Amino acid sequence: TEQWLSLWRQSGLPDEQASTAAVASSMAITGLVHEEAHYRTMKLPHAATLKSFPDARAVFRAPQNRDAQFELTVRALIEGLHKRLLPAPVRARRKVKSSRLSSF
Numbered sequence: 838t839e840q841w842l843s844l845w846r847q848s849g850l851p852d853e854q855a856s857t858a859a860v861a862s863s864m865a866i867t868g869l870v871h872e873e874a875h876y877r878t879m880k881l882p883h884a885a886t887l888k889s890f891p892d893a894r895a896v897f898r899a900p901q902n903r904d905a906q907f908e909l910t911v912r913a914l915i916e917g918l919h920k921r922l923l924p925a926p927v928r929a930r931r932k933v934k935s936s937r938l939s940s941f
Contacts, residue, residue: 841859841863842856842859851924862915866911869910877903
């Protein structure tokens with residue numbers, strides 16, 4: 838907890854938002870790990886069951902790279918929380934700066 842909050846404080850968020858981000862991200866990542874552990878041991882539905890559910894069939898039959906999915910989810914969570922919790926004036930300055938850079 839000490840290290841996680843410290844990392845969020847180093848991200849440039851004010852203390853209150855850093856605490857919010859630390860708690861929210863910790864809860865989400867813990868839930869993700871729990872679900873991943875469950876998913877690894879669950880039995881897949883029978884082909885006959887999936888016949889009527891083409892979208893579910895596609896999900897269950899698709900090749901899975903669990904490590905890449907975990908990293909994608911955690912990175913999206915952290916980046917999204919940071920962007921949402923960054924104070925509006927800082928967001929506006931960063932947006933102007935990035936739009937200036939994209940014109941080159």
